[in-house]
Amino acid sequence: MQQSTVEKTETVLTHSIYSGTADQELLRLTIGTAFDQVCERFPDTPGLIVDHQGIEFSYAEYREQVERLAAGLLGIGIETGDRVGIWSPNCYEWCLTQFATAKIGAILVCINPAYRVHELEYALNKVECKVLVLAECFRDLDYLKMLRQLAPELEYCRPGRLESVKIPHLRHVISLGKNPGTGMHGFSGLCQPISGQERRSLAVRQATLHCEDPINIQFTSGTTGSPKGATLSHHNILNNARFTGSGMRLTEQDKLCIPVPLYHCFGMVLGNLACITHGATAVFPQAAFEPSATLRVVAQQRCTALHGVPTMFIAMLNLPDFDQFDLASLRTGIMAGAPCPTEVMKRVIRDMHMRDVLIAYGQTECSPVNHMTTDTDPIEQRVGSVGRPAPRLEIKIVDDTGAVAPVGVKGEICCRGYAVMQGYWGDERQTGEAIDADGWLHSGDLGIMDAQGYVEVVGRIKDMIIRGGENIYPREVEDLICSHEQVLDAHVFGIPDPKYGEQVCAWIATRDDSDLEEEEIMAWCRERIARFKAPSRVRFVDEFPMTVTGKIQKFRMREAMVEELSRVNTSIHGVQNEDSS
16 A cells, blocks of 8 residues: 555655545444443443424433334344334434334335335335335325335235335335324334343343454445445444444444435434444434524533534525524534535534534445544535545555556546445346455546645546435436336536535437427426426427447537526526616
């Protein structure tokens, strides 16, 4: 490895390969054991606060609730390795499910709350979920109605006896609602007080588990085909959470406000797990992000840390009554998901009192953080880079030949170490494409490493679109648009957006007799996929820019749209200026 034996701050690299610190040992524990240990150390410390549900559990109470659910899952026959899907916004039941499944060795499958019917069907079938835990509804989505579209057999089956044609592996549906429908278990019914024998059975199951067992599947990004299920172990995510929490210097005195979603690694790993590895309190302000509610809960609970993507911080800072919230208790948190503008970072530090806010970067396949700034890095490093490699991880940047690039030269960011996923569930080919024979995970992101090991992310080899921290696969949207009877071909790409970082744009070629309108196709897409994936800009074209060999050139489409939007904005501003004069 190309680094000297002097202190990290004095390291001068010649080539872009660097290792994070090794001053902390890796935990060799399961998540259930780590959870039990923190509950025993801090029984009276608040472990979980969910403001919108009026929930406040001490760690001792938290453990009791988790064990009740774990015993209930054992009681309906859930085995080690069974996949348990959860389809819900943030709530205390989500947190209980996360730790209860970990205690019995069931693999938690995180399902995006914005999914529509065909996305849900794909996810459940891809990993063969045996159990689905679901909320009744969220925003404009009726989860129960959508599930019954997939599994009308629920209307006449007994709970635990589902045999569905479309989702054949699913047996148990657990409703978070007060009145579960036919064919479903009630969540509260599985969380009843447990006997001594049930507690012993739970302990026996927990003792059979190993830290290298898979425990979580996250559907993650790509630019071709459907989402892939990144399979993560106890060892992967528990240690990543611990190191991230250490970077924030969390202790049992801290309260971490988590407005980011639990279905994503940001909420589940950098939120919940980071708290239980340090005895901190996890605080959830709402089912989904709402800027005013987040600031209110931070002030009321005297939170010391706050997570978010840059768009969340921008929304909070721009509230008309922002100055009315007392945020003096804040000191740290993580900003991730997109680059942070310098002025936003300055305001977060100054106006939100988050002097130790950190920037984190990584990918779901890496549990997720593999780079992070420190609380001693100057603001220039916190906005101009994603920091240096995280503890116990190696990072290299390689050129087109696979050789390590010299310092300052752009190349693909690769990572190796404890955090790299076990693979994509049921997909050896794509796993082999992502992780090479030497164990390096290839990100598809382009970066530049400086002589001190700081990395700047400068682009993506892949065409993934990141909108407000959400990853969108163009191929998935393209396939949907092409299924419209009037569409011949479609190509989807991201265009810059000041609020969300990127928006989805589609260029579409239609049949000669088509009368399709832009708003019509956008509305059609919104009805069939999660709204954040649907195009916000559409252009109908007769042909697409291509290379001489026939390869589509999306960068030229992007450039054309950026220029077009720039002209439109310039024209609008010119009219406004004339009016104002």
